Amino acid sequence: MRYWIIVISKLPATAMAVYPFMIFKNQKASVISRIIRHELIHFHQQLELLVLPFYVLYFLNYLFNLLIYRDHDKAYRNICFEVEAYANDDNPDYLLQRKMFAWIRRRPKKVD
Numbered sequence: 180m181r182y183w184i185i186v187i188s189k190l191p192a193t194a195m196a197v198y199p200f201m202i203f204k205n206q207k208a209s210v211i212s213r214i215i216r217h218e219l220i221h222f223h224q225q226l227e228l229l230v231l232p233f234y235v236l237y238f239l240n241y242l243f244n245l246l247i248y249r250d251h252d253k254a255y256r257n258i259c260f261e262v263e264a265y266a267n268d269d270n271p272d273y274l275l276q277r278k279m280f281a282w283i284r285r286r287p288k289k290v291d
Contacts, residue, residue: 182198182219183199183200183201185200185201185203186202186203186204186209188204190202190204192204194208194217194218195218196218196219196225198222198225198230213268216267216268216270216274217264217265218264219274220264220273220277221260221264223277224264227280233260236260240260244258259282259285262285263285266285
């Protein structure tokens with residue numbers, strides 16, 4: 180999948196996928212295969228939802244999680260799209276075998 184790389188030093192995360200751009204906090208992060216795979220998983224999710232609805236669902240899922248967990252990090256890590264990406268970003272073959280809408284089948288972690 181083709182994408183353009185952008186480096187923004189003030190990015191609040193290590194990387195971010197905004198189809199068709201992959202935005203990195205620094206040049207070093209732009210060559211780490213696990214980070215690239217994580218963001219490529221987000222590209223697939225975005226394309227499945229025709230891009231814009233992905234961001235709406237992402238934001239709503241984050242807000243819902245924030246109400247449940249009352250913690251930014253837990254809310255972020257349990258966004259359905261992030262659960263899929265984190266669970267599979269270490270698997271180089273994941274995108275070859277990934278089923279469409281795989282993020283729907285991911286379960287968030289239980290509340291402490």
